[in-house]
Amino acid sequence: MNNQGDPNSDSFWKARLLECILTAPNCGRGFELLALSPIDGSQGVPAGIPIRATYSSLVNTSTFTMQSENGPCTGNFQLSKDNFASCLGGTIDASKNPTIEVYPNPGNVCVSNTGFKIKMLGDISGLNGSKQGKEVLYTRGYDTGEPKLVDSPAAITSLRQIELFCNQLFIAGNFKGIGYFEPFLSILPKTGLNRGQTTVVPNSSVYTIAPDPNGGLWIGGNFTSITDKGVSSTRTYIAKVLPDGSLSPISFTVDAAINKLLVVGSKLLVGGNFTTFGGFARNRLAEIDLNSNTVTSWAPNPNQSVVDIQIFNNQIYVLLGALATCGANTHNSGLVCRLNLGSSNADTSFAATDYNNVEIPKSFVVTNFGVFVAADDQFNTNYGIGKYNLSNGTLDLSFNPFQSGFSAQALAISGNVLYASGNFTTAFGQNRTNFFAYDLSSSTLLSDDPFIRSNQLGGSTLADSLLIKDGQLLFLGANLTYVKSDNTAVFSFLKYDIQNRRIDESTSINANGRIYDLISTDTSFIIVGDFLYPRLHPTLNFGAIDISTGIADPNVTVNLSSELYSLLRVDNRVFFGGGFQKVNGETKPMLAAWNIKERKLDPWNGNFAITGSNFVTGLYQADGQLYAGGNFATVGGETHTNVVKFNLETAKVDSLFTATANTNVRSFFKTTNNELYISGDFTNLNGLGDRAYLGVVNPSTGVALSQVYTINQPVYGIKAGPDQKLFVFGNYTNILGSARNGLASITVGTTTLRTTNIPITTGPSLYGFLVDGQDIYFGGTSITTVNGNTRANFAHVTVRSDDTFVVNPLTLNANGEVRSIQKSGSYLFLGGVFTTINGSFARGVYMHKLSQ
Numbered sequence: 001m002n003n004q005g006d007p008n009s010d011s012f013w014k015a016r017l018l019e020c021i022l023t024a025p026n027c028g029r030g031f032e033l034l035a036l037s038p039i040d041g042s043q044g045v046p047a048g049i050p051i052r053a054t055y056s057s058l059v060n061t062s063t064f065t066m067q068s069e070n071g072p073c074t075g076n077f078q079l080s081k082d083n084f085a086s087c088l089g090g091t092i093d094a095s096k097n098p099t100i101e102v103y104p105n106p107g108n109v110c111v112s113n114t115g116f117k118i119k120m121l122g123d124i125s126g127l128n129g130s131k132q133g134k135e136v137l138y139t140r141g142y143d144t145g146e147p148k149l150v151d152s153p154a155a156i157t158s159l160r161q162i163e164l165f166c167n168q169l170f171i172a173g174n175f176k177g178i179g180y181f182e183p184f185l186s187i188l189p190k191t192g193l194n195r196g197q198t199t200v201v202p203n204s205s206v207y208t209i210a211p212d213p214n215g216g217l218w219i220g221g222n223f224t225s226i227t228d229k230g231v232s233s234t235r236t237y238i239a240k241v242l243p244d245g246s247l248s249p250i251s252f253t254v255d256a257a258i259n260k261l262l263v264v265g266s267k268l269l270v271g272g273n274f275t276t277f278g279g280f281a282r283n284r285l286a287e288i289d290l291n292s293n294t295v296t297s298w299a300p301n302p303n304q305s306v307v308d309i310q311i312f313n314n315q316i317y318v319l320l321g322a323l324a325t326c327g328a329n330t331h332n333s334g335l336v337c338r339l340n341l342g343s344s345n346a347d348t349s350f351a352a353t354d355y356n357n358v359e360i361p362k363s364f365v366v367t368n369f370g371v372f373v374a375a376d377d378q379f380n381t382n383y384g385i386g387k388y389n390l391s392n393g394t395l396d397l398s399f400n401p402f403q404s405g406f407s408a409q410a411l412a413i414s415g416n417v418l419y420a421s422g423n424f425t426t427a428f429g430q431n432r433t434n435f436f437a438y439d440l441s442s443s444t445l446l447s448d449d450p451f452i453r454s455n456q457l458g459g460s461t462l463a464d465s466l467l468i469k470d471g472q473l474l475f476l477g478a479n480l481t482y483v484k485s486d487n488t489a490v491f492s493f494l495k496y497d498i499q500n501r502r503i504d505e506s507t508s509i510n511a512n513g514r515i516y517d518l519i520s521t522d523t524s525f526i527i528v529g530d531f532l533y534p535r536l537h538p539t540l541n542f543g544a545i546d547i548s549t550g551i552a553d554p555n556v557t558v559n560l561s562s563e564l565y566s567l568l569r570v571d572n573r574v575f576f577g578g579g580f581q582k583v584n585g586e587t588k589p590m591l592a593a594w595n596i597k598e599r600k601l602d603p604w605n606g607n608f609a610i611t612g613s614n615f616v617t618g619l620y621q622a623d624g625q626l627y628a629g630g631n632f633a634t635v636g637g638e639t640h641t642n643v644v645k646f647n648l649e650t651a652k653v654d655s656l657f658t659a660t661a662n663t664n665v666r667s668f669f670k671t672t673n674n675e676l677y678i679s680g681d682f683t684n685l686n687g688l689g690d691r692a693y694l695g696v697v698n699p700s701t702g703v704a705l706s707q708v709y710t711i712n713q714p715v716y717g718i719k720a721g722p723d724q725k726l727f728v729f730g731n732y733t734n735i736l737g738s739a740r741n742g743l744a745s746i747t748v749g750t751t752t753l754r755t756t757n758i759p760i761t762t763g764p765s766l767y768g769f770l771v772d773g774q775d776i777y778f779g780g781t782s783i784t785t786v787n788g789n790t791r792a793n794f795a796h797v798t799v800r801s802d803d804t805f806v807v808n809p810l811t812l813n814a815n816g817e818v819r820s821i822q823k824s825g826s827y828l829f830l831g832g833v834f835t836t837i838n839g840s841f842a843r844g845v846y847m848h849k850l851s852q
Helices: 010-023 452-456
Strands: 033-037 051-055 077-080 090-096 099-104 117-120 158-165 168-179 185-189 200-202 206-211 217-221 225-228 231-234 238-241 258-264 267-272 285-289 306-312 315-326 331-340 363-367 370-379 382-388 407-414 417-423 435-439 465-469 472-483 489-497 502-504 515-520 524-529 536-546 564-570 573-578 591-595 615-622 625-631 643-647 665-670 676-680 694-697 715-720 725-730 743-747 765-772 775-781 794-799 805-807 818-824 827-832 845-849
Touching: 033 117, 077 099, 158 564, 158 827, 168 564, 168 573, 168 827, 185 200, 200 238, 217 258, 217 267, 217 524, 258 306, 267 306, 306 363, 315 363, 331 370, 331 382, 363 407, 370 417, 382 407, 417 465, 417 472, 452 472, 465 515, 472 515, 489 536, 564 615, 564 625, 573 625, 625 665, 625 676, 665 715, 676 725, 715 765, 725 765, 725 775, 765 827, 775 818, 775 827
Parallel strands: 158 818, 206 258, 206 515, 206 524, 407 465, 615 665, 676 715, 765 818
Antiparallel strands: 033 051, 051 099, 077 117, 090 099, 158 168, 168 536, 185 524, 200 225, 206 217, 217 238, 225 231, 258 267, 267 285, 306 315, 315 331, 363 370, 370 382, 370 407, 407 417, 417 435, 465 472, 472 489, 489 502, 515 524, 564 573, 573 591, 573 615, 615 625, 625 643, 665 676, 676 694, 715 725, 725 743, 765 775, 775 794, 794 805, 818 827, 827 845
């Protein structure tokens, strides 16, 4: 026999050896349940986290069983919320054996639920043949916590829809990742999505960072104040952060931005645009004694801004913003000023004056092979990179990597290899896209072109900065996007393994803006820049926030090639529509689905024809059918103009449904009398001009029915309410011959306009709408008053059975569009393109607890 579960086989003892290697120091403890979480009786448990059982040795996973669907209790692991009268289904993840993770099926464990009990039968066994033995039974159970909302989508240009299901808030629009707001400075753990570790918040960009040998770190940039634990203090362009992450009381008055900080021994060199520093006249260069925290007498006084400072062979090299004089001796230094340590006089033997002097240079490196400067400019007849002789600063015209029109943005040096990033497609006559590696000792262009595959999938390799840290080359760029081997994308930060000459995909930061500078410690990255979100979960245009933890759901990761307009959850799938052509590198134009239960992209594919300008904006399901509207012409090889009907399960197009619209379709509603309402921007439906913006068709054939509503502007949505009401909302001003400001209600199936007339000003467009019994919540743009009550883009109104109404006192004033509204229990969720609610920070999504 050769069975790992049979002690008489060789495989059994080989498995025990592997077990001891993997589970030390628990080797030899037999098979014991060491930990089970959540524990019995615990409260406030995040609903989105898995149940974890950790054993002393490897589990025989064939004995750790759980039912896949809800129903009568079966399996050796059971989860129940009715004291085991029935059990909840779920899936098991044994990839971390001897820790087994249990994921209840979507919808089974939600926020604000009580009484979840666990039973684990004694038949669960280890690979060593030992059984768990004693049954585990929770007598009190555990309760899940209230909703939280910490993270939000970043870099929003639009947030179109939110869809709430159990503990997941799905979001769709045009955004680059989901994360927490911590602008300009962050101390990040190297792994995970955890928050940073500083309380210091500058009020504008930070360009440079330097560690203080006495503890803490210095930052410089374009800020003029810093908030620490809610207290704002004036700090003009430079500040010190203490080791505990708080703001130091040390302060210097500076009159302009600081671009570079560099520690040399016990001195801090400071370069920038300033002319006064700490009460002293200092033109663009200054020095702080770090032992006394005072400004020294060092004053080279260049007459152009300082871009960068480097130390090489015990000399100071200063990259200037243009050809300049430098030093107390007013030497004509050109683009680079060289000084001896401790001296304010420039080295007169060095002058880098051969430069066209049109653009500010971007970066430089100093090496034994010369001084290399990157710029979007010419160095005499050369482009992009200038090489100056190290001894005297003369330009070496033989070093000419680029042709006309190409430029370099960032440079770095490691050993003899010069790395360059910029805007080019060839270097030294060979194909290279925005990056090259060049061996200066042999004058050889290396074969490294690690971005070929990523660029083919829509990545961008343009880096603003290149840094060498921990033996790796770091790419930093506001527009840097790299498509990984799993077709998901990371951005703003990328590691290149110099020794193995390949991209290291294991670590990413994913800030939503430029990272200007970085310090790497054993456990953290300290980053500064113009970002607002330092670390994002890198999901593009579609994602989810786990409202049980408040942070991005790491299991939902999608790389979409364009923005989304619509979301619709049907059972365990979330359908999303937009203008995209690919999802995670897979061709699925305009409409795709995420499988909530399996936590991956669903195979469902509507097979829309690939075009550059078409999109899906409206989704609706009824009776096993999925209706989609937007702007398109061909679906599943058939002609369907802007509206189409699918079989929900098979994705097969219904050829018998022939409704057409001349432009964008946004919304649907099917009545119990077999009528399908369709609304949007169209001016004719099925060729009928009197069905502009709102019409009714047969849901099986698409043939137009008799109702005519005579609306003068687009209808963005239709929602059913109580008492046979159908709410019609958009940016129209007249319906059925009566004045209405973007909101009206009709009797379902008829052309009867209800008497409810809610005055909304000024020229509103209504997008978000939620019906909750007799209460309606609506949002949009250009909403300033509702029935004379001041409201900014959101309102809550009760519409009674007799069509009278009252505006409720709930006031959530948004400074931008409110596009989507969802409700769970006593919590209300808003989504849109706002950045504040009632004057407080709220970027794109907002959660409000309603009064009981």
